Amino acid sequence: MKKVIFSILLVGTSLGVNAQNIFPANGGVGIGTSSPTTKLQVNEGDVxxxxxxxxxxxxxxxxxxxxxxxxxxxxxxxxxxxxxxxxxxxxxxxxxxxxxxxxxxxxxxxxxxxxxxxxxxxxIHAEEVKIDLSVPAPDYVFKKEYNLRTIEDLEQYIKENSHLPEIPSAKEFEENGVLQGEMDMNLLKKIEELTLYIIQQEKKLQKLEALDAKYIELQKRLDKLEAQN
Structure with missing residues (x-):
């Protein structure tokens, strides 16, 4: 019996001053605490x-x-x-x-x-994603000094490359993936350029309509003169 008690004391000494907390009444193990609230609780220490x-x-x-x-x-x-x-x-x-x-x-x-x-x-499923831009928003497209490609140049580029300028090809997409923020800005730039093309075409259409109205007016005058003769 003495040997058993002595062995227990040796184990307790080797485990430190809190050795008495190894098997408390609630069945938990406490290190640094005499009243663990879980099966294993370590107070003020690392594992x-x-x-x-x-x-x-x-x-x-x-x-x-x-x-x-x-x-x-x-x-x-x-x-x-x-x-x-x-x-x-x-x-x-x-x-x-x-x-x-x-x-x-x-x-x-x-x-x-x-x-x-x-x-x-x-x-990825999310309600919203916020991206901090690493490239500037392309509002510079609307500046007077911006050099917008002509429709003819754009058509020629598409014929030669089969994709829009400054937009990667299908092969590049497959190999490198897409950087979302950069791609969004490139697409926005194309939308803004498209808006400028639409404005240009609208102005040309308005001029044609004005010429057409003048032509109709001149035709009416000509018809009136011919009727008088």
Whole structure:
């Protein structure tokens, strides 16, 4: 009996002054506290799970049901947060919902190799998206000094390139994707240029209508003179 008590004392000493909190009455484990309110409570301290170039998991599971996990991939230096579909430590059942790459701080959703601050492999559903512009809005198109292409030049460019000027080709879209803010501004520029073309055509139409009205008036006078003769 003395040996048992002595062994308990040794364990308590090795765990520190709060060793008496390991098995409190409520079944919780307390470190730095004598009254843990959860199964494990650490007060004013950190928890370290060490491993060199290994994969470390904190798993949340249900019997024969789905669960979740937090995983640090030490080999690739990536933190993964996700879910799995069975109560298992087999990582082939894991679905990484969010991955954070240590090399650049990028966050990936549906991918463990995010190449931007946020990379999403899939669709995004949102009520609104705000984009800070890296390029100026093209209101300069309406300045007098702006050199607007002629319709003839525009037609020739389209014949030669099969796409609008300053807009990537279909092949470039497929290879490089689209930078949304930049593309929106390029499309806005084309809309503004189109507006100027419409205004030009409207002015030409008004001149033609004025000439047509003069022609009709002259024709009436001519008809009147011929009638008098």
């Amino acid at each position: 370290t799970i060490y491993g060199l170039n290994t994969s470390r998991y904190l798993r949340f599971t249900q019997d024969n049901l789905q669960g979740g996990f937090i995983n640090y991939d030490g080999t690739n230096n990536i933190l993964n947060i996700g879910v799995n579909n069975v109560n298992s430590t087999d990582n082939t059942n894991d679905m990484n919902a969010i991955s954070i790459a240590r090399a650049n701080g990028n966050i990936g959703i549906g991918t463990t190799t995010p190449d931007m601050k946020l990379t999403v492999k899939g669709n």
